[in-house]
Amino acid sequence: MNIKNPFPITGYISPEYFCDREEETQKIISAIANNRNLTLLSLRRMGKTGLIKHVFHHLESEKEYRLLYFDILSTTNTADFVREFSKVILLDERKYSSNFFKKLLSFLTGIRAKIVFDNLTGAPEIEFDYQNNIEIERSIEAIFEYIGSQKTDYVIAIDEFQQIVNYPEKNLEALLRTHVQQRNNVHFIFSGSNKHLLLSMFSDYGRPFYQSSEIMYLNRLDKDIYADFIMEKFTKVGKNMDRNLVLEMLNQLHIYTFYVQYFFNRLFEISSKNIDNALVTKVMENILLERDYTYINYRNLLTTQQFNLLKAIAKEENIQQINSQVFLKKYNLGSASTVNRAIKALIDKEMVYEESSIYRVYDVFFEKWLQRL
Numbered sequence: 001m002n003i004k005n006p007f008p009i010t011g012y013i014s015p016e017y018f019c020d021r022e023e024e025t026q027k028i029i030s031a032i033a034n035n036r037n038l039t040l041l042s043l044r045r046m047g048k049t050g051l052i053k054h055v056f057h058h059l060e061s062e063k064e065y066r067l068l069y070f071d072i073l074s075t076t077n078t079a080d081f082v083r084e085f086s087k088v089i090l091l092d093e094r095k096y097s098s099n100f101f102k103k104l105l106s107f108l109t110g111i112r113a114k115i116v117f118d119n120l121t122g123a124p125e126i127e128f129d130y131q132n133n134i135e136i137e138r139s140i141e142a143i144f145e146y147i148g149s150q151k152t153d154y155v156i157a158i159d160e161f162q163q164i165v166n167y168p169e170k171n172l173e174a175l176l177r178t179h180v181q182q183r184n185n186v187h188f189i190f191s192g193s194n195k196h197l198l199l200s201m202f203s204d205y206g207r208p209f210y211q212s213s214e215i216m217y218l219n220r221l222d223k224d225i226y227a228d229f230i231m232e233k234f235t236k237v238g239k240n241m242d243r244n245l246v247l248e249m250l251n252q253l254h255i256y257t258f259y260v261q262y263f264f265n266r267l268f269e270i271s272s273k274n275i276d277n278a279l280v281t282k283v284m285e286n287i288l289l290e291r292d293y294t295y296i297n298y299r300n301l302l303t304t305q306q307f308n309l310l311k312a313i314a315k316e317e318n319i320q321q322i323n324s325q326v327f328l329k330k331y332n333l334g335s336a337s338t339v340n341r342a343i344k345a346l347i348d349k350e351m352v353y354e355e356s357s358i359y360r361v362y363d364v365f366f367e368k369w370l371q372r373l
């Protein structure tokens with residue numbers, strides 16, 4: 001029999017496959033209901049996108065809002081941004097109104113855009129023909145005018161929002177801010193993992209978005225709740241696993257959502273009914289072995305100092321005093337200033353993160369791999 005794996009590692013399926021986040025979900029819904037924009041921050045792969053989708057799942061049944069989600073990670077300029085934004089509006093319109101083409105004509109007028117159909121899927125898309133930046137700005141205004149003219153409220157989630165800081169045009173932030181403030185039927189959720197960039201957008205005095213959004217930091221899931229969730233998935237299909245072993249694995253994986261999901265997805269795949277220590281170890285071995293090639297390559301991206309520091313951080317698991325003499329001596333890392341330079345590079349490359357003054361290797365499997373060296 002083909003049992004669906006209850007630990008999906010991509011996308012959001014339904015509440016059944018989503019562990020907890022009840023408090024966060026209610027907080028976000030309440031912020032929307034009370035007209036506060038919200039910025040969702042966390043380490044990478046902790047569950048921001050999943051949470052947004054989960055919130056949307058709740059809001060969908062209420063039918064009070066039109067829900068737009070788009071991810072701007074792959075965008076590099078304002079024109080890309082407009083393209084992604086228009087695409088979701090188009091898809092949304094198609095869902096709600098039968099004469100959406102007619103309706104959209106008003107939206108497309110004056111923004112040098114036309115509807116084209118994807119050759120393969122037949123899905124409608126908007127094609128733009130901009131001549132200059134003013135036309136791009138004009139199209140953003142047109143989008144917001146269009147949304148503003150609708151009778152329903154919108155919740156617009158823009159994922160990987162920090163990306164706009166990298167656009168060559170520097171005025172999008174200010175332009176968006178104006179519209180974000182003016183339209184009272186639009187509620188925003190901004191989300192991203194670059195804490196530094198996002199926080200500076202929303203909390204630096206003088207930046208357009210200064211204090212215009214409530215900041216929510218997404219932490220790790222509660223260990224006991226996550227353990228119950230995992231146990232329930234195994235028990236449901238008649239697999240036995242000791243709760244203490246689940247807890248032990250959650251500790252080892254630092255309750256890091258993606259890595260927990262991935263590990264248990266692989267463990268679930270094994271047909272064995274009884275899941276014991278030996279099996280858990282074997283699954284971990286397999287995961288690390290498969291990643292050998294990738295991790296060896298990572299090594300080539302780093303200088304010797306950086307790699308040695310990374311290895312030391314992995315071995316310590318959570319190191320606080322990164323330039324203490326004890327740590328430097330123990331791993332033969334040279335001077336404090338060398339380590340300071342190396343740590344900066346490792347954080348820039350997203351190999352290491354710092355959270356509450358503790359340094360850790362970002363990729364939990366890479367950490368385990370490094371520990372074995």
Ligand SMILES: Nc1ncnc2c1ncn2[C@@H]1O[C@H](COP(=O)(O)OP(=O)(O)OP(=O)(O)O)[C@@H](O)[C@H]1O
Pocket residue numbers: 008009010011012017018019020021042043044045046047048049050051192193221257258261
């Ligand atoms: N509460 C949850 N219960 C179960 N699985 C979850 C939960 N939250 C997230 N996941 C899963 O964990 C993985 C990472 O989550 P997600 O993609 O939402 O993180 P993210 O913070 O948006 O990551 P990124 O920074 O890379 O965009 C996904 O596979 C997702 O399905």
Ligand SMILES: [Mg+2]
Pocket residue numbers: 048049050159
């Ligand atoms: Mg995401």
